[in-house]
Amino acid sequence: SGKIICFGELLLRLGAPGQQLLLQTPTLDVHVGGAEANVAVSMARFGHAARMVGAVADNALGHAALGELRRHGVDVSDVQSVPGRMGLYFLTTGALHRPSEVLYDRADSAFVRAGGGRHDWPALCAGSDWLHVSGITPALGEVSANAVLEAMRAARQAGCKVSFDGNYRPSLWQSWAGDAPRLLRAIMAEADLLFASHRDMQVVLGHEVREDTAEQRFAAGARAAFEAFPHLSQMTATIRDSDSVQQQSLAGITALRDGRLLQTRRYTLAGVIDRIGTGDAFAAGVLHGAIEGMPVEQALQFGVAAGCLKHSVPGDFNWMGMADVDAFLADGGVDVKR
Numbered sequence: 319s320g321k322i323i324c325f326g327e328l329l330l331r332l333g334a335p336g337q338q339l340l341l342q343t344p345t346l347d348v349h350v351g352g353a354e355a356n357v358a359v360s361m362a363r364f365g366h367a368a369r370m371v372g373a374v375a376d377n378a379l380g381h382a383a384l385g386e387l388r389r390h391g392v393d394v395s396d397v398q399s400v401p402g403r404m405g406l407y408f409l410t411t412g413a414l415h416r417p418s419e420v421l422y423d424r425a426d427s428a429f430v431r432a433g434g435g436r437h438d439w440p441a442l443c444a445g446s447d448w449l450h451v452s453g454i455t456p457a458l459g460e461v462s463a464n465a466v467l468e469a470m471r472a473a474r475q476a477g478c479k480v481s482f483d484g485n486y487r488p489s490l491w492q493s494w495a496g497d498a499p500r501l502l503r504a505i506m507a508e509a510d511l512l513f514a515s516h517r518d519m520q521v522v523l524g525h526e527v528r529e530d531t532a533e534q535r536f537a538a539g540a541r542a543a544f545e546a547f548p549h550l551s552q553m554t555a556t557i558r559d560s561d562s563v564q565q566q567s568l569a570g571i572t573a574l575r576d577g578r579l580l581q582t583r584r585y586t587l588a589g590v591i592d593r594i595g596t597g598d599a600f601a602a603g604v605l606h607g608a609i610e611g612m613p614v615e616q617a618l619q620f621g622v623a624a625g626c627l628k629h630s631v632p633g634d635f636n637w638m639g640m641a642d643v644d645a646f647l648a649d650g651g652v653d654v655k656r
């Protein structure tokens with residue numbers, strides 16, 4: 319097992335129960351989320367020493383969020399409690415062909431105000447094997463973006479590997495005032511392991527990736543990533559299909575620098591309970607594979623299995639552990655395409 323630090327914003331999720339609309343529900347279900355926290359929880363569940371780094375509001379909401387992470391065995395001693403408000407998001411779960419909707423209420427949160435908190439990055443990174451960050455934090459503003467870069471650079475200096483998940487969130491990038499392509503380029507250049515979809519690469523490229531199929535779009539994005547980042551040896555993503563909300567299909571895909579695409583079989587998931595956090599469950603699975611020294615194909619398979627299982631668990635966190643993933647995988651398979 320390994321030591322991983324996850325840096326990012328913890329959010330509270332307020333969801334309309336069942337298939338209700340926010341407009342009609344008198345009650346809301348509260349869950350704790352935040353993409354990097356979701357990864358930290360999965361990693362702890364897989365038996366790694368996971369440490370969350372960041373800042374939360376110094377009030378009952380922030381303390382509750384920390385309590386949830388502790389419950390999963392995530393070390394939260396480097397999440398600072400600072401003045402300000404917790405970032406929130408409201409969720410309406412989709413039904414039939416009505417997609418789910420996320421409404422952010424996170425502007426000027428305690429995390430953003432504190433620039434993610436003040437941390438001794440060299441010391442944190444020296445004691446860790448991996449740092450995991452995502453494109454959500456830089457999309458929150460310049461101060462957060464600089465904090466991500468600082469963390470990543472400290473990690474590289476300390477010989478701690480860096481995992482970056484683009485996690486493209488259009489509503490956050492739309493309000494970004496600066497040069498987003500340049501920023502994301504600088505960030506991705508620091509990553510050892512890159513999770514990115516063609517949508518993340520569109521931000522980097524500053525133009526659309528036009529291909530017919532999801533696989534082709536991913537491959538085009540990966541080619542662009544390999545051109546832009548000579549040190550990168552692989553790029554990974556999930557490919558999903560969301561025509562119907564209750565039935566999803568999910569596959570894991572990795573492009574290797576030598577031009578090969580590794581793709582898992584596509585799993586069809588009927589009766590979806592909750593698909594928020596799928597990408598994070600997947601990233602954690604792939605990271606787990608990397609830490610355990612699995613071949614890329616096997617790590618990809620483990621990641622997609624974890625992502626599939628997340629669809630069965632309410633909330634953002636994936637409660638599934640290694641035994642659950644292994645049981646799921648008894649049924650798995652990877653196709654190698656040229």
Ligand code: KDG
Pocket residue numbers: 329351352353354356407454487594595596597598634
């Ligand atoms: O990946 C899941 C996240 O989107 C969710 O936890 C909320 O962190 C979040 C965000 O910023 O969208």
